[in-house]
Amino acid sequence: MRQAAEAQLLNPHCDLGEEGQWLPDTSAEICCQNYSVCVCVCVRPAGLRQILTDVIEEVRQSISLDIDGGDVVHSLLNASWLQSLLKVCHRLWGCCLLLLLFLLNLQVPLGSRPQKCKLEPSFLLHCAFAALLSAHDTVAQRDYGPVLPPMPDELPDDEEATRTVCLVKNNQPLGATIKRHEITGEIFIARVIHGGLADRSGLLHAGDRIIEVNGFSVGGMDPEQVIHVQARSQGTIMFKVVPITERPVHQEMMLYVRAMVNYNPQQDPTIPCADAGISFSKGDILEIVDQTDALWWQARKLPSDACCAGLIPSSSLLKRKQRELWWSQPYLPHACMQICKPRLSTSAQMSITGPRPRPLSSFSLTFLNSLLAGFRRSLRLCRRRFYSTTQLPGHTRCPSNCSTLNVPYEEVVRYQRHPHDAHRLIALLGPSGVGVNELRKRLIETNPRLFQGAVPHTTRPPKGYEEPDRDYHFTSREIFDSMIYKNSHISADSPSDDWLKKKSMFGRFLEYGEYKGNLYGTSIESVKDVLSSGKICVIDIEPNAIQAVRTHELKAYVIYVKPPTLERLRESRKTAHITTTYYVNRPFQDEDLQEMEAAAQKIEAQYWQFFDHVIVNDELQDTCAQLLTVVNKSQDEPQWVPTSWIRPNTQL
Numbered sequence: 055m056r057q058a059a060e061a062q063l064l065n066p067h068c069d070l071g072e073e074g075q076w077l078p079d080t081s082a083e084i085c086c087q088n089y090s091v092c093v094c095v096c097v098r099p100a101g102l103r104q105i106l107t108d109v110i111e112e113v114r115q116s117i118s119l120d121i122d123g124g125d126v127v128h129s130l131l132n133a134s135w136l137q138s139l140l141k142v143c144h145r146l147w148g149c150c151l152l153l154l155l156f157l158l159n160l161q162v163p164l165g166s167r168p169q170k171c172k173l174e175p176s177f178l179l180h181c182a183f184a185a186l187l188s189a190h191d192t193v194a195q196r197d198y199g200p201v202l203p204p205m206p207d208e209l210p211d212d213e214e215a216t217r218t219v220c221l222v223k224n225n226q227p228l229g230a231t232i233k234r235h236e237i238t239g240e241i242f243i244a245r246v247i248h249g250g251l252a253d254r255s256g257l258l259h260a261g262d263r264i265i266e267v268n269g270f271s272v273g274g275m276d277p278e279q280v281i282h283v284q285a286r287s288q289g290t291i292m293f294k295v296v297p298i299t300e301r302p303v304h305q306e307m308m309l310y311v312r313a314m315v316n317y318n319p320q321q322d323p324t325i326p327c328a329d330a331g332i333s334f335s336k337g338d339i340l341e342i343v344d345q346t347d348a349l350w351w352q353a354r355k356l357p358s359d360a361c362c363a364g365l366i367p368s369s370s371l372l373k374r375k376q377r378e379l380w381w382s383q384p385y386l387p388h389a390c391m392q393i394c395k396p397r398l399s400t401s402a403q404m405s406i407t408g409p410r411p412r413p414l415s416s417f418s419l420t421f422l423n424s425l426l427a428g429f430r431r432s433l434r435l436c437r438r439r440f441y442s443t444t445q446l447p448g449h450t451r452c453p454s455n456c457s458t459l460n461v462p463y464e465e466v467v468r469y470q471r472h473p474h475d476a477h478r479l480i481a482l483l484g485p486s487g488v489g490v491n492e493l494r495k496r497l498i499e500t501n502p503r504l505f506q507g508a509v510p511h512t513t514r515p516p517k518g519y520e521e522p523d524r525d526y527h528f529t530s531r532e533i534f535d536s537m538i539y540k541n542s543h544i545s546a547d548s549p550s551d552d553w554l555k556k557k558s559m560f561g562r563f564l565e566y567g568e569y570k571g572n573l574y575g576t577s578i579e580s581v582k583d584v585l586s587s588g589k590i591c592v593i594d595i596e597p598n599a600i601q602a603v604r605t606h607e608l609k610a611y612v613i614y615v616k617p618p619t620l621e622r623l624r625e626s627r628k629t630a631h632i633t634t635t636y637y638v639n640r641p642f643q644d645e646d647l648q649e650m651e652a653a654a655q656k657i658e659a660q661y662w663q664f665f666d667h668v669i670v671n672d673e674l675q676d677t678c679a680q681l682l683t684v685v686n687k688s689q690d691e692p693q694w695v696p697t698s699w700i701r702p703n704t705q706l
């Protein structure tokens with residue numbers, strides 16, 4: 055029984071009773087002997103009671119919090135205490151099953167039992183109960199080992215309590231890093247990696263001072279030499295440590311983030327241990343399991359079944375790194391600034407036939423410059439021109455506006471739309487010519503009762519066949535300008551300015567632009583009108599409008615339409631036409647396809663982290679089918695969304 059108990063694999067993070075301690079992992083087989091402090095290794099009923107009490111308390115706290123139900127369930131199911139409880143249940147169930155088998159055996163009529171079953175059922179039952187009672191007595195009397203040598207009588211008062219920990223090496227790393235004290239030169243355990251071998255042993259902690267490794271004193275050694283000694287050991291490895299006296303209380307909390315930047319520990323000279331780091335790319339979801347260290351957090355990349363976490367830079371450290379990198383780059387105006395000026399100048403370069411746009415008033419020019427974006431067919435050429443002429447952004451110098459510099463990790467939660475809630479906005483984007491409009495059109499055609507576009511605003515007069523508020527919201531320039539102003543300056547219900555309040559009743563724009571002297575734009579209100587009618591609103595946006603749609607009220611699901619390889623583009627677009635002017639479509643030329651590919655690279659380099667889904671538009675029919683599936687999933691299945699959408703005022 056004792057051996058069986060010693061071999062059990064239980065979670066070391068849950069204390070089972072005051073003196074109790076989870077048994078170590080079998081794969082580590084820790085033998086714990088202490089020269090002056092006795093470490094008890096047992097499983098006590100009090101411990102189980104404690105777990106159950108914790109469970110009830112945690113559930114009670116979860117209920118009292120006003121948070122998303124799915125989030126609570128997800129947190130509960132992932133909680134370490136539940137995992138521990140399941141392990142306990144698993145083992146208890148194993149015992150019960152054994153007992154049940156004996157009892158069943160007893161129920162079977164003697165005649166029907168196989169001949170080879172020689173033992174009488176009553177005898178088997180007796181043995182089982184006897185073993186059970188004996189195990190109970192053993193545990194109750196605390197008659198378990200290893201039996202430690204008696205404490206020496208004459209122990210000096212200043213004798214330090216030490217702990218000897220013996221781990222059996224397997225092919226897993228130890229899961230701990232060490233460091234040398236700058237002044238004393240002593241070697242300490244710097245950090246224990248969550249879920250690693252050392253962590254699961256429960257016997258090595260950050261702050262423990264290492265005295266010996268495999269019998270060798272580490273006094274005067276460098277951390278590298280200590281690691282060398284450890285690496286040379288075969289079979290088992292033994293540490294003699296002075297345990298840290300006051301272990302920091304480690305509060306385990308669930309935190310999920312979306313990475314807004316790429317990170318590779320192998321290219322980071324400042325990481326304490328590159329092998330302990332994990333790499334991640336923009337858009338990856340990370341589960342932060344430890345934020346104790348202000349500089350280096352521990353995390354898992356999802357989806358993952360790895361129990362061992364890895365090191366990642368903390369939010370503040372990553373911000374600092376991004377800033378340093380940014381300063382080291384050659385100056386490039388940031389896209390959020392570039393997007394304005396080149397647009398105006400390129401539209402001039404483009405020599406679009408027809409009257410030139412009338413000069414904007416200084417008022418509208420200022421605000422148009424701040425968020426100029428193309429809209430529909432009229433400005434597709436501007437988009438194409440813009441992406442083909444601007445530099446690849448890389449790390450551009452715009453510290454105040456660049457979101458990746460300010461928020462390297464975006465806190466996220468799993469969100470499941472309630473059937474009675476408004477649908478999530480579907481925002482499609484991609485390089486010009488890739489097929490965003492084609493896909494949007496086809497999606498709406500599949501079910502016009504469910505899918506609908508937003509009605510745009512324009513300052514141009516209606517054409518004969520156009521119906522106001524169905525084809526366009528035809529507005530005056532004055533109202534359009536006030537909506538642009540509202541975009542930049544006033545909150546939705548600023549009471550101070552009656553004039554603006556009256557003029558801006560149409561709300562703010564997601565994006566807007568000018569073509570041939572007329573303004574065009576998509577307002578948030580137009581999108582909300584569709585959503586509040588119970589339909590799914592499908593719009594196409596410029597990449598720089600992503601931030602405007604990623605809000606609590608619209609909860610946009612952003613789908614990036616990516617071109618296939620150049621080879622496949624040539625093949626699939628043989629009969630397709632590209633829009634060159636308002637009136638002219640012509641077949642794609644190779645140059646168009648190359649421009650599309652280059653534009654795609656630029657968009658991906660800057661905005662990949664915001665894409666909820668990426669669809670490669672190769673075969674049109676296939677892409678349409680994929681799009682439909684993805685859109686349905688976006689509404690019906692849980693998705694990672696920024697925490698601020700669900701719990702405002704959340705910041706890392």
Ligand SMILES: Nc1ncnc2c1ncn2[C@@H]1O[C@H](COP(=O)(O)OP(=O)(O)OP(=O)(O)O)[C@@H](O)[C@H]1O
Nearest residue numbers: 434486487488489490491492626630631672673674
């Ligand atoms: N997968 C595809 N295979 C073949 N042709 C396609 C495919 N996707 C789109 N097309 C065609 O490519 C052309 C350009 O598509 P579309 O107008 O939708 O581009 P876009 O992304 O909206 O770009 P822009 O805004 O510049 O027009 C259209 O003629 C469309 O029918």
